[in-house]
Amino acid sequence: MSHPRDDAKLDRVRALMAEHELDTLVVRAPDNVLYLTNFWSMKGYDACVFPREGDPILICLEASVEDAERTAWTSDVRTVRGYAEDDPRPVPARTLEAAVAAADGRVGLELSLGTQATDRMVGEPTTFTKAWFDAFPDAADATPLLVRARTIKTEQEIARIRVANEIAAQAMQHVRRKLEPGMKESEAAAIWQGFVHGQGTARDDVELALPFSLVWSGRGIKTFTATSDLPVVAGEPVLFEIWVCADGYWADHTKNLVVGELAPEYAELEAGLLEVYGTMLEHCVPGASTAELDRVAREALTARFGAGPSHPICHGVGARAHEPPYPHQAAGGTFEENMVLAIEPGVYWEGGGGLRVEDNFLVTADGLQKLSGFPDGVVRV
Secondary structure, three states: OOOOOOHHHHHHHHHHHHHOOOOEEEEOOHHHHHHHHOOOOOOOOOEEEEEOOOOOEEEEEHHHHHHHHHHOOOOEEEEEOOOEOOEOOOHHHHHHHHHHHHOOOOEEEOOOOOOOOOOOOOOOOOOOOHHHHHOOOOOEEOHHHHHHHHHOOOHHHHHHHHHHHHHHHHHHHHHHHHOOOOOEHHHHHHHHHHHHHHHHHOOOOOOOEEEEEEEEEHHHOOOOOOOOOOEOOOOOOEEEEEEEEEOOEEEEEEEEEEOOOOOHHHHHHHHHHHHHHHHHHHHOOOOOEHHHHHHHHHHHHHHHHOOOOOOOOEEEOOOOOOEOOOOOOOOOOEOOOOOEEEEOOEEEOOOOOEEEOEEEEEEEOOEEEEOOOOOOOEEEO
């Protein structure tokens, strides 16, 4: 989709570049290219050369130039060929040459990136080769700069995250109407995914919506495992660990359905987990300690259930499904207005079974604002 240029975001990046004494950012991660240009890469072979002064340069596949002209905020679009008769090298080698030619002054690279969001093709994620970093031997690490910029969302970013949340919630309402005993986890996942991709992409305000899910039923609920063919069982929860990506901006939820009345042991677990969840939501106001959230939540989960989850219980959401801040009891930091958070406490039983609740929240001056319309807890079919 074409969106108005987000000057508030770009001005913040340039101010941070001045603070770090950087003249140019050279980024290739699809989420950072999107963040700086509004162009969402098809194959991850693209790059942005972002100067502190002057227009950004988008380097993209020749085959993607129509997408770039329609969506990108910069008019300086330079193409690289997907196939060159005289050059057997992979496409990123040509992207690198164009980036080196366009970069000037003191350069910042994504040296400590660690994680990047997917491109639109998804199936073959791209990775950086040694040649990419060797081409800029004196580059500074721009990842901390980009983290600071991306942690606080602009109005446009918040609106785009809301769209992803709406699609995720609508897909849950859809699968809620379809779920029945005996259905396989994989079949329930396919129903949810089909709605996101089909109906999400059909929206007037979305060009492409992509679904990602893990669906577990009853004793199949674990900290982290693949969706399988376990059946839906009446009285046992079906947990949907779900992501929606709408034109490069994400929602990250965990929602739970049950056919019939929830079994007593799960109902007891749900009540205790939602109590801890509520305490976590009350904590997240501007100026509150991120470390204290992690410490208090884990202490409460351990006191009530014997242990806390092995996964983080809060993280940022934006142009990635998981991005800073990552509250941790051994680190520092505070919550700030216009952060968008995924808050996700969970409890998992030995041998399988358990629950997790998760939604996305905007930090406001008055506390958290829930971004999804789908209820937390276990929702009856």
